[in-house]
Amino acid sequence: MWARKSHLDAVAGLLRESPVVALLGPRQVGKSTLARTIARRWSSSTVFDLEHAPDLRRLGEPTHALSSLRGLVVLDEIQLRPDLFSVLRVLADRPKKPARFLVLGSASPDLLRQGAESLAGRIAFHELTGFDTTEVGSKNSRRLWLRGGFPPSFTAKTLAASARWRRDFVRTFLERDLPQLGVTIPTNALRRFWSMLAHVHGQVTHWSELGRSLAVADTTVRRYLDVLVGALVVTELRPWHANISKRQVKAPKVYVKDSGLLHSLLDIETQAQLDGHEKGGASWEGFAIQEVIARLGARRDQCYFWATHAGAELDLLVVSGTTRRGFEMKYSDAPGITPSMRAALADLRLDSLDVIHAGKTSYSLSDRIRAIALDRLAADL
Secondary structure (H helix, E strand, O other), X not given: OOOOHXXXXXXXXXXXHOOEEEEEOOOOOOHHHHHHHHHHOOOOEEEEEOOOHHHHHHOOOHHHHHHOOOEEEEEEOHHHOOOHHHHHHHHHOOOOOOEEEEEEEOOOHHHHHHHHHHOOOOEEEEEOOOOOHHHHOHHHHHHHHHHOOOHHHHOOOOHHHHHHHHXXXXXXXXXXXXXXXOOOOOHHHHHHHHHHHHHOOOOEOOHXXXXXXXXXXXXXXXXXXXXXXXXXXXXXXXEOOOOOOOOEOOOOEEEEOOHHHHHHHOOOOOHHHHHHOOOHHHHHHHHHHHHHHXXXXXOHHHEEEEEEOOOOEEEEEEEEOOEEEEEEEEOOOOOOOXXXXXXXXXXXXXXXXXXXXXXXXXXXEEXXXXXXXXXXXXXXX
């Protein structure tokens, strides 16, 4: 229904450059569908589903099974066979490189470490996120905000079916997917922590406060967060520290990455409930941040927020080389310039500051400051 052209082109480009490409993302985000679409573009391709017993038997002797293949080789659910990374290292070093390897998996710190250590210099990573507005169209932006970007949730025939799918996803993710990745944290503890993160979504996060609420140590809270960030269901936005005299916030902000999952964790099922919920504005802010990051193609290590103890703040700072772009998210129809925006523009020496808002039109606010409608990101950003 949606071709996901930007992701298809990105992965195709990486396969031309690297012998191994890892396509990472949570379960049900569309990795297998995207990989099979890519495979059909190759004159010769072979797909292994590592959850499928016959495919596992074919890989009984992995070096022998893989060395004779040509074209594109897809290994789905690579986290089930981490031993294959060492085999891929040998195959990636063959002089004529008769095959390229596309490995699919749910991200985790251990999976990323194993891939990076075993295949240093041979592997490229691409994260597959849920749908964004450039894929589904601006006319579907409110549906996307409420339901989130997971294809089964967004395309569900009814709102009730979408909400049910997301509830089932949360349960299965905690009970099956994370243990499959080697996570040994009790399911109930992670469920409470994830729900707590939903209630502080978009806020500066202090580990000691979360630890007291959960009756665990700060280090335990940090470990829980690392698991959810590594599994690509939570985003940690780090603070940017400018060389200025003002006291600046040094704690990170945390967002539940998919707005639909956030709403499930908050027991929000309808647009009316979302519009009247105390976290509605924070939800829209997180949704808009993810849309901007997707539109820019920014990496996680290029994205920050900025705030001072005096009250000046910037929701998103994207640093690419010497370019600094600032973004403020305003859940309003016609935002104006605030003193905080002027402070961010001056103190951070921004090249531009864009105010992303919920209205219908984009317009200039001043030199280097624009108001951009979220629905017009594709055209105006």
